[in-house]
Amino acid sequence: MKHYQTSRLNEAIDVSIPFHQSDTLNFMGDQVTDFDPQTRSGQIKWLRSTRKPRLAFNQYDFFIEPAQSWEFPVEYPESPVMPFDISFVTPRTARIRIQTRRKVAKEQPSLMISGEISEDTSWTSATQNEHGYVWESPFGKVELGLHPFHLTFKDANGKILTQTWHHKDTFSLQNMYPVPFSFARSIQDMSHKIAATFSLSPGEKIYGTGESFTGLNKRGQRIDLWTRDSLSVQTGDMYKPIPFFLSSRQYGMFIHSTAPMTLDIGKEYDAANTIYMDDDSMDLFFFGDPKEVLGEYTALTGKSPVPPLWSFGLWMSRITYDSEAQTREVAQKLQEHQIPCDVIHLDTGWFEEDWRCDYEFSHTRFDDPRKMIEDLRKQGLRVSLWQIPYFTPTNRYFQELIDKGLVVTDPDGNLPTEDAILDFSNPETVAWYQEKIAELLEMGVSAIKADFGEGAPIFGRFHSGQSGRLEHNLYPLRYNKAVADVTERVNGEHIIWARSAWAGSQRYPIHWGGDTENTDSAMLACLRAALSIGLSGFTYWSHDIGGFVKESPEALYRRWMPFGMLTSHSRCHGAPPKEPWAYSDSFIDDFRAAAEMKYKLMPYIYTQAYLSSQAGHPLLRAMFLEFPDDPTCWMIEDQYFFGSDILVAPLFEETDHRIVYLPQGQWVDYQTGAVYEGQQWLTIQAGQIPIIMLVRAGASIPHVEAALTTDHIDWEKVSITNYTNEGITQGQGKFYHPLRQDWVEVN
Template identity: 55%
Template sequence: MHYLKRIIHNSLKRIAFSLSLLLLTHLIATAQHSRLVNEPVDVSGDFRDFSNTIFFADSLAAFDPATGAGAIKWKRNEPFSAHNFNNSMLSYKRSFSNEFPAIEYAQDPVLPFSVEFTSPRTVRIRANTGAQGPAAGASLMLTGEPARDASWKYSRISGGHQYTGAYGSVTIYENPWKILVRDASGKLLTQTRSQADGKASYTPTLPFSFVRRASDYSRSVAAVFSISPDEKIFGCGESFTRLDKNGQKVVLWTHDPNGVETQTMYKPIPFYMSSRGYGMFMHTTSPITCDFGATYGESNAMQIGDENLDLFIFLGQPKDILDAYTDLTGKAPMPPLWSFGLWMSRITYFSEQDGRNVAAKLRQNRIPSDVIHFDTGWFETDWRCDYRFAPSRFRDPEGMIADLKKQGFRTSLWQLPYFVPKNELYPEIVAKGLAVKNANGTLPYEDAVLDFSNESTIKWYQDKIAGLLKLGVSAIKVDFGEAAPLSGVYASGRTGFYEHNLYPLRYNKIVSELTRKMTGDHIIWARSTWAGSQRYPIHWGGDAETTDKGMEAQLRGGLSLGLSGFTFWSHDIGGFTMKTPEDLYRRWLPMGLLASHSRTHGQAPKEPWEYGEDFQNYFRKAVEMKYKLMPYIYTQSKLASEKGLPMVRALLLEFPEDPGAWIVDNEYMLGTDLLVAPLFENGKTRQVYLPKGQWTDYQTGKTYGSGWHEIATGELDVVLLVRGGAVLPHVKVAQSTGEIDWTNIELRNFGQAASAKVSLYLPGQDAVRELTVVKKGGRYVVGTDPFGGKVKWSIR
């Protein structure tokens, strides 16, 4: 009996152990396959799924040189697990048709492909992965249908075709199919990777290909190009990781990262540029995974969720590339002058009296400012957006807005496109079908998310915003926008796979165009974006951590966005997440003010008097510096907007011939002539890299040559240097931009040359004008004056 009990006991233990293993296996599997709502979609996994079929670009099956249209033969392959010495790796092998009836489906399909030229610098490559091409219709990402450029000349070469233009050449080889891109000197910039290119390695690598998913027979493209030694890659939107993306895997999917220290982004942009002298724009709204040598060092694999490839390649230096890219997708118009002043905000002012008190204290303490922003608290219930001022706390909102304007303040309001069930607008939104639905015809989430692909939704929403603008509101904060449901079925007829990334662009456009129509100003304050959103300024950097690393990552994000075609970018000075420590606020403040647009915002308090008199005086001096520099900032903004350049720009844009400029990601140029090196740690000095030329410290007057220097800050906790030979226009301090005296301008000369040119754009002008400063009798005077005596000049 005892023996039988022991057998039963041991058997039960074995059963329990087996069940535990099964449960653990299930939990691991569940954890590996669980998805969170709005989790970024990484399409690269489809190219590693053993149930899928991969088609490799093999050969050019047909080609018409006159039109650039032809066809590619794609060879069928499948992933498999290769084994050697207790090691397994993913590889690919030739496979054969598994469709029935076989006569109806090609073993190795021949599908349309084309090469077009849309400008002397721009090449367009398109390829279909199925019989059905892209849907007809205008693209919201583009300013219009791209033109055809006839300047490229065709020549037949051995085994292929070549087109040569003013800035480079494109060669198409027939077998194996391959595209090579060269600059005007003949230097190879990049080329597509074929299966044959992997022969030099034991590591199986993905060539230019497309995948067909076994789950639904949908397809995605892998546009795979080469990466060269020491190549550096920049762009992809407001990415907070290392500025050079070579070696990184970047997923382009709009997402709320709840901060600035993760890999996900509020503002992914399907565009990048290379230090080799080219850039690429992936014209799609599908999710994209850019594997910039992360999986394999020589391979730049742009794994694009779209079933059809539409790729633009730009040739030239970084400024040329941004100009060409924004010619295609649009350039930022100039925002109104008042928007360049200080925006005063916190989360949040809860009442009319709060707003009036802050405005009064700013004027009383002589702190220049132009905007009072009301964040989430102007409704009856905090965060519950119903587009109505809380009657209990805002006695006369229209009167308040008018009074603030008389004092030189504009009013900005927060809102969002999501509606919780307790919101009184929720039943109307659901009943009228204004929200995104799922395949069941119900809401994907508990919240209602406005469907901006629905014309009825746009009208309903714009009516709400218009009511606020009629009250005198000057700017709308276009918050959130990153959570359009992936599972949604939109009024456009498409799912979230294509509408999710497009949502911020629709959102930005709808508010910006209405504001422009009603106020005459190009102005929003937006967090999320996609390609083309730069046409609707301004965008800010999201909810930064209130830490040194948060400050550092915030700048990297801004530099990266600037290298993605955005001229105007701002951020929450001091960080967002908690009360800003005073030492961090002191260091962050000049970085935030040395930008086109500046806003203090985040957890209370943000007002300088809340930190004591010493800090308030420091704050005033920092803001006064920006207002004195307003002619320079305003002029540089106009110049930047005309060329698709950022105001906060990476050094590589101004100094592309300087190898050091390509590796520095913690300094920036404000326009062409001011170099800003913020302090990311408590202290009074930092290492600063200076490109070629002479540089003068704006605060101390000390001069430096090129190279690395340990430089001390001046009165403000920032290192600010002026490029040798620059002449910076200044005005006297005013309490708002509306009070600036533009008829009296001081020109500060930081050069020794016999003459210098000064660009200047004044309010109300139609263009930037250029005057000259010349040396006469040991002093400088104005030479050519395009303003005809309307401006009184002083020079020092």
């Protein structure tokens, strides 16, 4: 059984710890042997080493020293030689596979990969030089050094993007920094853990790693890639860690694994980026402008399909509507106050017992749920339902799931926790679960909220034959897929509403940002998370507008609302009240104005969604995705692009103005028509809607008259608004028509 240094169940795992312990045996990637340039395969010799303590001037430190084997029998290799290979997937993508021990388990198809991985033939044959071999494509070079082992990645002009770190490369008096490209063998369970160390250049910035709430630039951070119920948006824990990152030097890496990982991105040693993996093999994809990197990564792991049009409208929810009367009242109030909305979400209270998920409406509080759903649908409103994959002992399905063998067990065949946890690696479990979900969808439900999914126990045993070490992070992807597949089969639409995710989950939109505090800083953390997950391959994202944990302060909610409307998907959710009519009359007016703004922008939003899905780009974009040559844009985390043409700067404190950075060009205020010169910082006043929106001069933005639901939008009345350095005028252009699924010209 694997040894994990955690103090509580489902705590994030710091995989770097064994590499800093004196009782761990280390093997450093030293040299390449038996390399065949035709097959691009060979072996790496791993140099046995240990850490020796040294006292010097009243200070103890540890140093790496070569070690001799004292193992018996002597057949055990002192410095093992293990396979590795290089392959090329596209002209921009190289794949590196490294093993540290012989494989016994049969390799399973990867759920993270979309389609088949093919061999690209545009790379040149190997060219030999004094150090090893070089391969080239029109977009870059890969160099392999043999003695010592080195991998160097260059762009088409020969600039080094990054390279591996050999133990002889250190310039530090403390030669254990940085940890070189190596693996550690535990004396407790003989498990292997890999440290793949790459160089970081001066000024280099790293982005991505999933829905991270910490600073957008990850350099200087240590990040544990371990799905966890964060219970907050202001810690390092993540609902959606993704083993992918991209660099300001215009490359990206994807670690093709579900094992626990820790990324030390220049925290321990400023010039080194170390990927620590709790695995005995590494499968690394190297991608080499940021937009192209995202396109390559999503070509490999899948792009987000465009969700149905109605999903881009407002979702109204709270913890929780718990009766048919409440639900109908919300629908009536939305219409009474003329507030555009498309979805009413029923959270934890639609069962007979709150939170006890049994897939059945309460008989005492919902008189006729099928008719309720039908009636709401006639108004243009859809219904979304909450559920979870965990079953408490009082749940009526608890024993059935155990008896049928549909749950995760411990190594002895018992439950590893108090709950019965669905084992989505078991096809029979998926079939049982999808049957329950299908009954709800056939009743008329439009979307299923796939809550939780971060708690698959690490000591669990799964039908796949794997332990929680490899299934824990994979669990959200299996869960997302199960919900998405049955929804598409019954309703014909690509949509879920999920909290947890892993690499590949972007194929199953939509994901939201978890349990947000009701504070200014949490609002900003939500934007950082949106930008980070967008830089991890996810096109669509949402969050709980106004915050989740407590009642939203009116002033905060007023500023948060337009920010929430200018994300791909917009949901008001959390502790009650969330409905605008529970606040002041002026708040209702401001709420309505923000919602109407989004509905008027629906042709632009849907067009940008289509384009973004095709390219694998996010709808909410970090500034540098649109202006990669502007160094300032790489530093900004409190403003963003909504699609390609609208720059958004939310108000993160109680004020009506803020400092905004404008990139090169001219920018037109969406609300006032004021024109600003770019490439400068400016203090800009928010318009009537409390947010700053600036349109790129020269852009043509399609609009339509606001409607109470997307079903009621008249798509024959789309108009084009031109934003120029002379102001705002009506013009001509085109948009992607959501009903015709084609481009339409507007004159």
